Amino acid sequence: MIKAVLFDFDGVVVQSEALHMKTFLELLAPYGVKVPEKRWYREFAGTGSRHIFEVLCEEFRIPEDVGALVERRKKLYEGYVRGGALKEMPGVREFLSELQKRKISCAIVSGSHRTNVKLALSLLNLEPYFQLIVSGDDMEKRKPDPEPFLHAARMLNVPPSECLVIEDSLPGCEAAKRAGMRFVAMKSPASEALNGYDAMINDFTEFPLEML
Secondary structure (H helix, E strand, O other): OOOEEEEOOEOOOEOOHHHHHHHHHHHHHHHOOOOOHHHHHHHHOOOOHHHHHHHHHHHOOOOOOHHHHHHHHHHHHHHHHHOOOOOEOOOHHHHHHHHHHOOOEEEEEOOOOHHHHHHHHHHHOOHHHOOEEEOOOOOOOOOOOOHHHHHHHHHHOOOHHHEEEEEOOHHHHHHHHHOOOEEEEEOOOOHHHOOOOOEEEOOHHHOOHHHO
16 A cells, blocks of 8 residues: 655656656756757666766866856746746646545655756646655766665655656666655656666556556
């Protein structure tokens, strides 16, 4: 029986992964940085800003402070979000309402900055549905390490075997498997590389409620 659903945020609750990619590449365009969409989803989605900048700065020999780039990118992304560029995943509000009716706990477990997650939830009026947010600012260990999901389970006082994860990234799906949790994969450009999932969906209008 499922007692908690742990949501990745970007590309799951909100349709934001393309916006994240856009802001990174916009910021790094002066250095000639180009990242194909498939590489982005397979290698960078869900891994956190600092990691992404560290890899790209080394690869393209960019002489910039990574911490400063992280802050600049964060502000650029927030500007787009405040301008209305972010949309919720189809069916997510109805799905969250269904979980609320069933008294199933909901948490966000994301590699994104807490401020970005909270801003998006506030603008989309989705905050009331979540009892917990575990962000990239909270954990030293990141996906594919299972600790972010295990930490959320401990905070919700729910055994890992009774948690269901919803993920769209390779690191996130690997973390869910290593945490001993069932997981549903959200389709993305990296979908063909995913495995071990209990179901795969395009959005929440397709979610198999019998899994609950």
